[in-house]
Amino acid sequence: MGNLIVLALLGAVFYYIFKSYSRYETYSKEAFKNFSVSHEAIKRSELGLFVALVAKVAKADGKVDNLEAQLIGIMFDDISAVFPEPEKTKQILKDIFNEEKSITNNTKEIARDLAIAIRKDKAKEQQFMGFLIQLAFVDGEVTKSEEDILALIAESMEFDPDRYHAIFDQFEKMMANVTPKANIDDAYKLLGVSKDDDLSTIKKAYRKLIRQYHPDIIKSQGKSEEYMKEATAKTQEINQAYEMIKDHLSK
16 A cells, blocks of 8 residues: 555544633643744753654654655644744754664653643643554554554553544544545546656655645644645545555556
């Protein structure tokens, strides 16, 4: 079927959280306007702690593949945009990610620190755990090592087990309902490219569509459950089409 990217936060409980977005402005430029950007300050912040956990999940199966890297790259863009000095912030986020992906014995501590930082805010818990679970589904399935690290994070954050399994099950159901593109013509049509286009042009079209349908940890605030499901399904189709075209061109 090729690699899949799951780029949405799912679960019926999300609608209840997101419908009150007009009063939920936690991750905005206004909220961070007085933040002093430094490696230590960002690493201690809740978003810095979250990036550290992203690194743990991304590297849980032993590698960070290209699709994971793309998803994480967009996440860096969106998070850094709410901070002063976005470019400096983005580099610090990358540094934190690279530092933490190679450390294996501090996951529980970081997850506990994040739980303390967000003070058991249910909306934030949902966003963070939803993103970590979707990241584990990047390649279409969750490995035992990925499942173990997710379970450790959820337990350390004292995340409600019923809510955790509800989110996880939503992703599994979504994956089961994805239908691969029928043929190469459909794949080219979906990406809006021609068979005469080179791979570089096709890749640009693919990345543009992925960003269009990518509701990240910042941008996902305020979106309805139905929008999330539609965006997830569309993103999966886009990724499948791109993988099919790449396979076709390599023959």
